[in-house]
Amino acid sequence: MAAPVDESVLNALRGVTTAQTRLPKPLIIKIYVASLKQEFNQERRMLLELVGPELQTLYDDRQIELEIVDMHFGTGPLDVTQVERDPYMLQDYLHEIDTCHAHSKSVFFLALIGDSIGRLPLPTHIDEDIYAALLAEHITNADEVALLARWYTKDDKAAQHVLKQDYRELPHEVWLTDEQQLRRILDQSLQRLVSEKANSSTTASDLMQRAQRLRLTQIEHEVQRAMALSNEKILAVFRERAAQSSSKDVEAGERLRKIKDELTMNLSTDNHTTLVVPGSASSEAIDPDNEDHETYLSKFKNKVTDKLRLLIEAHITNDPDVIKGRKKTVQEIFHEHATHLRILREHCNSDALIQSKVPDQLRQNLMANFRNGSRHAPYFICGAHGTGKSAIITTLYNQVVEWFSSTRVHRVIRFAKATPRSAYNLELLRVICQQISIIFNIPEGYLPKDASFDPLYISNWFQNLLRRIEDMSNDVLFLFIDDLHLLNPLDCDIVAALSWLPTSLPWNVQLICTSTSPVEHLKFTPMQRDRFKSNEYQFDLNASEFATQLRRPESCGQDINFVIYVEQQFDALERCYGKQAVGSLAAYITCAEYGLSETELLELLMPTDDPESLIETRNGHFSFSSFKKIHNEMEKLLLLRDKIMSGKVLIQWRHNYCGAVAMRRYMDTQRRRQLHIELANLFFPQDEDESTLENDSTRSETKSVISMKERDPMRDSKEKERDKDSVSAGRKSSSTHHNDDTSTFYNPIAADVSYSMRHVEESWHHLMRSDDTMRFKQIAVCNFDFLLAAVQTVSISYLRCLIEHVRCFILDRDIELIYYTIRKSSDVLTRDPMQLGSQLISWLRPIGEHDDDDNSLLSMTVRSATAWCDGYAVPLLVPLTGWLPAPLPSQIRTMTVTGTGGIIRAVCVAPSKQHLILATNSGDVQLWHIMSNSLEHIFKGHTAAVTCLLVAPHQSDILLTGSEDASVLVWHVSGRERRALIKAHSAPVTGVAAGVNNTLVISSSEDATIAITDLLSGKLKHRITYHRAGVSGILVAGACDVLISASLDKTICVWNLDNYALLNTMQMTSAVLRIDISWNSVFLLAHCEDNALYVRTLATGKELHTLKGHKSRIRTISIGKDSQRCVVGCEDTRALIYDMHSGKLVRSMPPNPGPVTAVYAMDNDDFLITVGGNKITFYSFRNEELYVHPYSRNQRRKRSLKRLTQAQRSPSTTLPPITCFDLSRDSQQLAIASGRSVHLMRINTPEYQTTLDGHACVVNCLKFAPNCEFLATGSEDRIVQVWNLALCEVKNTFKGHAAPVVQVVWLMDSLRIISTDRESALLVWMADSGNLLQTIQGPYKSLAVTNNMRFAASTNGDNTLKIWSLVQEDEKYSVSHSDEITCFEISADSLHIITGSRDMSLKVWQSIGGKLSQVLVGHSDAVTCVTVSVTNKTQVISGSKDMNLIIWDLLTGEEIHTLAGHLGAVIGVKVSADGSTAVSGSDDKTLIVWETKRGLALTSLQMHVPFTHFDISLEVSRVMVQLVDSFNLPVICLHNTPAQYVKLPTYSGPTKDVEDLRPQGPKRQMKRLLKKEVSLDTYTWQKKYGHLTSSVMMAQVDERLKRRFSVSASMEEISKIAESKTGTSQANLGPEQAALAQSQHFDQLEALWNKRSPPRRRHNAGLSRQTSLVEDRLESSDDDEYQDERAGMLSASYDHIHLLARLPGMLRIRSLHDAWKTNSLRVPRTKFYVSNPHTSTTTLNSSTHRPHKDKGRSTVEVPDTATNPPHTFAQVNICERHSLPHTSQQQPDLVRDLLQQTGGPSHSPPHHSRLRQYFHWPSLKSRLWQRDQRRNCNSLHPHFHLNAADRVRPAITPMPIIIVENYDSCNVQPVRTELILPPQCVQRASLGHIVTETGTETSQKHSSCGYFSRRWRVLRRKSPKATTPTKTHTSSHHSTETNTATCNNCVTQ
Secondary structure, X not given: OOOOOOHHHHHHHHOOOOOOOOOOOOOEEEXXXXXXXXXXXXXXXXXXXXXXXXXXXXXXXXXXXXXEEOOOOOEOOXXXXXXXXXXXXXXXXXXXXXXXXXXXXXXXEEEEEOOOOXXXXXOXXXXXXXXXXXXXXXXXXXXXXXXXXXXXEEEOOOOEEEEOOHHHHOOXXXXXXXXXXXXXXXXXXXXXXXXXXXXXXXXXXXXXXXXXXXXXXXXXXXXXXXXXXXXXXXXXXXXXXXXXXXXXXHHHHHHHHHHHHHHHXXXXXXXXXXXXXXXXXXXXXXXXXXXXXXXXXXXXXXXXHHHHHHXXXXXXOOOHHHHOOOOXXXXXXXXXXXXXXXXXHHHHHHXXXXXXXXXXXXXXXXXXXXXXXXXXXXXXXXXXXXXXXXXXXXXHHHHHHHHOOOOEEEEEEEEOOOOHHHXXXXXXXXXXXXXXXXXXXXXOOOOOOOOOOOHHHHHHHHHXXXXXXXXXXXXEEEEXXXXXXXXXXXXXXXXXXXXXXXXXXXXXXXXXXXXXXXXHHOOOOHHHHHHHOOXXXXXXXXXXXXXXXXXXXOOOXXXXXXXXXXXXXXXXXXXXXXXXXXXXXXXXXXXXXXXXXXXXXXXXXXXXXXXXXXXXXXXXXXXHHHHHHHHHHHHHOOOEEEEEXXXXXXXXXXXXXXXXXXXXXXXXXXXXXXXXXXXXXXXXXXXXXXXXXXXXXXXXXXXXXXXXXXXXXXXXXXXXXXXXXXXXXXXXXXXXXXXXXXXXXXOOOOOOOEEOHHHHHHHHHHHHHOOOHHHHHHHHHOOHHHHHHHHHHOXXXXXXXXXXXXXOOOOOHHHHHHHHHHHHOHXXXXXXXXXXXXXXXXXXXXXXXXXXXXXXXXXXXXXXXXXXXXXXXXXXXXXXXXXXXXXXXXXXXXEEOOOOOOOEEEEEEOOOOOEEEXXXXXXXXXXEXXXXXXXXXXXXXXXXXXXXXXXXXXXXXEEEEEEXXXXXXXXXXXXXXXXXXXXXXXXXXXXXXXXXXXXXXXXXXXXXXXXXXXXXXXXXXXXXXXXXOOEEEEEEEOOXXXXXXXXXXXXXXXXXXXXXXXXXXXXXXXXXXXXXXXXXXXXXXXXXXXXXXXXXXXXXXXXXXXXXOOOOXXXXXXXXXOOOEEEEEEOOOOEEEEEOOOOEEEEEOOXXXXXXXXXXXXXXXXXXXXXXXXXXXXXXXXXXXXXXXXXXXXXXXXXXXXXXXXXXXOHHXXXXXXXXXXXXXXXXXXXXXXXXXXXXXXXXXXXXXXXXXXXXXOEEEEEEOOXXXXXXXXXXXXXXXXXXXXXOEEEEEEOOOOOOEEEEEEOOOOOEEEEEEOOOEEEEEEOOOOOEEEXXXXXXXXXXXXXXXXXXXXXXXXXXXXXXXXXXXXXEEEEEOOOOEEEEEEOOOOXXXXXXXXXXXXXXXXXXXXXXXXXXXXXXXXXXXXXXXXXXXXXXXXXXXXXXXXXXXXXXOOEEEEEEOOOOOEEEEEEOOOOOEEEEEEOOOEEEEEEOOOOEEEEEEEOOOOEEEXXXXXXXXXXXXXXXXXXXXXXXXXXXXXXXXXXXXXXXXXXXXXXXXXXXXXXXXXXXXXXXXXXXXXXXXXXXXXXXXXXOOOOOOOOOOOEOOOOXXXXXXXXXXXXXXXXXXXXXXXXXXXXXXXXXXXXXXXXXXXXXXXXXXXXXXXXXXXXXXXXXXXXXXXXXXXXXXXXXXXXXXXXXXXXXXXXXXXOOOOOOHHHHHHHXXXXXXEEEOOOOOOOOOOOHHHOOOOOOOOOOOOEOOOOOOOOOOXXXXXXXXXXXXXXXXXXXXXXXXXXXXXXXXXXXXXXXXXXXXHHHHHHOOOOOOHXXXXXXXXXXXXXXXXXXOOOOOOOOOOOOOOOXXXXXXXXXXXXXXXXOOOOOOOOOOOOOOOOOEOOOOOOHHHHHHOOOOOHHHOEXXXXXXXXXXXXXXXXXXXXXXXXOOOOOOOHHHHXXX
16 A cells, blocks of 8 residues: 555645645745845845855755845945835835745845945835825925926826836936935925824824835835744844944934844844944945954854854754655655646636636536546647636636535646646656546555556556546546647657547546647547547637637737737837847746746846946846846736746746747747757856866856855865765765755766756756757766656656657767667666666667777766766666667668659758758758758759769768759758859769868769869869760769769779879779769779679779679669678668678668668768658668677677678677576686587676687586586586686596486585486586496486585476485485476575475475475465575575565474565575575566565666576675576676675585495494484483583583484584583583584493494594584484584594604604504594693593593593603604503593603693694695695604793693594595684684794793794795704604605505
């Protein structure tokens, strides 16, 4: 449902209004300044130049205009006021105060009160009794009486004496003399009269009060008028003198004090202030050069600025027009409706209609249809100008409510072309539809879900709304449209401009229209005309029966019609103000599309150089005061109206006919163009120089006088950056106001322009009509900021209408591209206007990349859109690569011409590029405007058919025409005049050309001659008579001034124009009829009499091609501007396009009404013009379909093939489409399969890196290895190739398939691959060697493997899914749906498989056992896709054909959110690794980004082409989309992605032999330790194991853990185990380490419970922190093959111990030789346990006694020794556990045992700690151990040199366990292991660096090799630097001899 609408707004939209209905006020703060002219001259200047501009900058972001009205500005010397020059002006001043109060949002009156009240203004009206009293008693002088009688005349009607206005015709000096005498006489006499009546009776008090009012000065009048209007919006500033002087006029001082008291008492303290100025009133005036006065002026400026700012903020804070709290749609419609309601109210107030029969007759017809419930047509009222159409429709609007007593009446009225939204059919209908939706509360948010502001959609929407109203029996809807004929007809209108008008309206819907044009002349369809011609629906006001009687203005006689009245009023205004002033004002208002504001008009009409100069209207200029006067007068004469639109008060003609009169009287074509240029410069100033501060400041001073708002483009850069408003709430801006309707938009191309509503509505009209197309495109229609402002402030439909309007005047390729981009994106921009930038980038980026000029207009538009997207602060999808074709259709426009005499011989484009010049058979040369299809001029001069024409090159305005009358005429196109006549031939002219910089006119004729004539003089300079037959054509190669002539004598000649010498002659096989040369002067195309086309080189004449493919006679030829293609017109009505490089026919154009007689390629091949019969067609001709290689690494220009192979190739035939793609696991690389090639790309840039070619057939599948180092590709050639990405070469080729490979999947260890083929074979094999491990027969189309590498799942899209075990051959499951399985997904923890089906459900299966865990039901159609996140394991997102997505809870099966937004079936969904963001794709060709937590759509992108598959990066920063049958793969950036990057866990297993990786055979029965049904919860566990636990357990079982051994017990739950009471050995373990340690301790406890040893680990089981999170001990308790994966400590292989043995400075261990040989090699693994140190009070004896492992393990146990010196050598014997019985009660500890061998004391925790730290390698990487280099082994003796620590390491640091993995003595290989660092280590070390903390004493004594304090050079294969040896206490066997042998040799010793 739509949001509720305010009741007052809803009533207004329904047409229910009263006088108290509050309509939106303009966004203006207009402050009237009242002051004495001379006294406050400097203060007023300060207000205009400093205060106003400063305040304006504060409110620019809210589009509030600040205007300070100074009526004294431009009124001449300071000692004479304008009221003294014209006493009637005072009424205009007071009227302006009323206007300021009515329009201003805040302060409207600023009073400056000083030392006096000024002089008495001359009264304009004196009451009869007062006048008589003055003459009777107080004016006795005859001269005074005569003077009074001369200037005052009696008005009998008003009983007053009125001041004559003859003074306007006198010189100012004469009138001012009389005015002073009159003022003195009246002032003295009125003063005496008042004083006499003061003590008289009450009957004379009224006369006294009226006489007192006549004595009021101007400032008193102004203050009284303002106080009567409002007390809250007045600011008073009192100026006091520091030295008060006694006033000579006591009465004046008393009146001044009274004004101050009145203001002080009625205004709050915030509304008045007092300032003190040094000096006295008798001293000099305020002088800015005076230091004291300068200080005062500074205080004045600051005080007034602060006061005004505070008052304005207080008033606009809660103003609804400023806050814009309503819904944007309602707000837009309400403001639009309010504009028309104000116009209606104006008509109502005028009450112009006196008598008419139309309302009664219309009511009779209407009520008859209403009572019968019959459908009917609209009603039309037609009549000429001034016949009362608007008055009748106003009367009907007011009366219709009374016609229906028991029915609700809703009224909607529109005055066509009064606003931009009512000027176009499309916009008018859209706004009406939305208003109807709001009125009737149609629950679609006032906009349907699938809304599109497309003409056809809006027309259908209107019809649907009318059908819904038809079912509302208690409602009647009236639609009134005045001046229907003014709607702009555009190309977007369907069939006809007014075809949307219904021919049959519902019984309760009435549509009443007025029009000046008759109904038959309106643009209706034939069916509409037949329906509307009935007299029942037409009312012709020109007919006598419907004639109207209107109320006439006082100055209009009864016998004067409206047309004559308007002319008379213009004459009267010219007499009063001068023709120049009236003409200027009328011309500007006429040129305005929707009106101009007062400040805009004054900007044009008022000079601002000297504020003290006298601005006279006789010179064509206006001041504030004179403009107010003529404005008010024209309003009273019903010529002008004030219209409030878009927050502005606009002045426009009240009647359209006034504009027609003004245009006829004051404007011609040139004047109109100049006016539009001036208006365009008003909005977009051209004369700015930001580098010159003086120019900036001067300009701001002059322009700020008129309007602070107009200063906006002149602010300095810092102010502009601060004042830039955002496009929406998402735009990064400092603005706090987020109103889309009034936002400003910064334009990077047109600098200093902040686009506002006025720019979008008005300014572009003047730019378009100023004939500067390039500037118009740059600033407006091709500028991204302008387009964005239009979409945001109005709508996408308005933008579409705007560009359609432009296309009625201008033909331009850039504009066409913008238009068709907007048109194709209308649907998506209707629903999501913020996609404008992305849509422009999507459509125009490929074109911008194709342009040779990187600074082309479209390239700059794309860059501007990209810059805006980059500054956008919320998620936004932005394309990084292009994939869409050029949006232009093949055929752009069609013209139909007449009067050509049947055949058009030639055609060319005029210099304006907007006109066509046609050569006709009638002898006339016609000039047609292209876009309006109108004939503008005919060049008459030829007496026979025109045979040829040419517009001289180099932007010349010269036109040459040749005719059959043997003459050549030279024309000036713009001037439309003939310049010269050349008669140089005796036979018809066949060709004309211009040469040598257009100074020569060259013509050829059938008389076999070529004449060369001087253009200026017209004299013949040379005649060429070489040819022996008629010359058929001539051309000039502009690059070299070479003339080429063709003749019927079968020759083509090349001439030098300098000396007219013959350069070359080409002999053809037959007569040459036509020739043309390429733009680069390389190719010559000749058409001969044998109808053949020959392509030759111009320089040598060598023949290149003979063009073939035309099937009829050729009539015309032309070569394109690309010098590659030529166009041929044939008699079969077709035009053909050839590629001259290849000589092939590439395109055949559609047929024409007649033979193609002329073709022409416009500049840059923008358009191709073909002429066939009377039809002229424009085609898109720019070669945008050139082959552009998408995989080229050259991003600047992607053309990779030569021009020879580029010509007009279809992209689909140039490159094979993409078959599949894959994104690497780290989201860095992308592999794309296209045909037999695989292309690699970096997605962040995105740039293509390389291409892998190795397959013989199409690549069907590819997959990155999880380690991102390899890529596997499968092909139709039945092989799978494994690529080494670092070397870009094939590492292995697998040929085990007998059918084409369909799928390929890597296992997480990056060692094994599963591939499938079309014969249902699933093969598991080694990636490096290709050894086959397992073969499975089963489904092959869809395949996936669990992360723990235990199971694979596959399906063929039927209703079953197979689950295969990769570790046990006989373990396989089958799960099923009742219908086809369409998708499946495996959870990240490998526990569940989620399947989606056409049965509308999803099922969750356990991967182990294949049991059904959950069923997710909620979709209403087939499920198409499903996805799960990595971190949020319970979140499942599915998509369906029901167009919705659902977010599920995996555990509960609940539906969390339903995501509705697509208009087609969902085909895919992906979720970010953190689960916060999802991306879905649909058949509606859109991508939508969702926030999963709240279920909200964040952003979307319309792709415009269907796609099959897409993928996202981990944090959704990139989206890759695979299109249908396309070789392009779009890469889209999600700007400001809300998802966080999550590094995926590595699921790496140990390196195994091939045999170890093969699946095991079937399991033997009854080998399980625990029954599968046993599940140990917490209570059972405590009961079984509680008595065995002690204080040294590695982890304590948390009571909150309910089921330790259950399948659902995950490592997340175990990691939450509390550690508060564990032993010191567990103090610093992280949660994962604690859980893993507890897991190991469970082995011991379970072994005690079952009275047997712990289960043996599987040989070579690797250690993986991640896989341990998903294993289930219950399922594998017999083999316990994954227990080692739960070990979280440091592990090192047997080979690593070899490296330790070679480390310098380590303790040499010699005596262990035998033990290593005999024991460690017999067992699968040897472990060294290193206990964590206890505190100083804890010893090993207090450790917990834990039982040892089984006999298959040997451990090293060395007791702690503290007394041994740090650098001692010890011998350690390693033996099996049964040979060390004394250690059975102690925890095995390698460090302790090592120290025990030294023979020192057994208790030394500090030394114990120092020794352990040597086994702590925080960041050691296993790959450093695996480098393929020869090892120099000593033997298998581990030689350790224990470098003593110098200071004690903190006892709380945990120590790792070293696991030594041993192998068979005959096969010692490098082993890949993971070295995992406990996360809570205190110290951090870099790669190959061991951290040590040594004490002070030892570090001073001993230095060793300095190994542990530097980088570990051995691992880096560097030798340590030589150091000074130190003396140490040694034991035996400390030699360091080195024996070189292989590892196997060492083992066998």
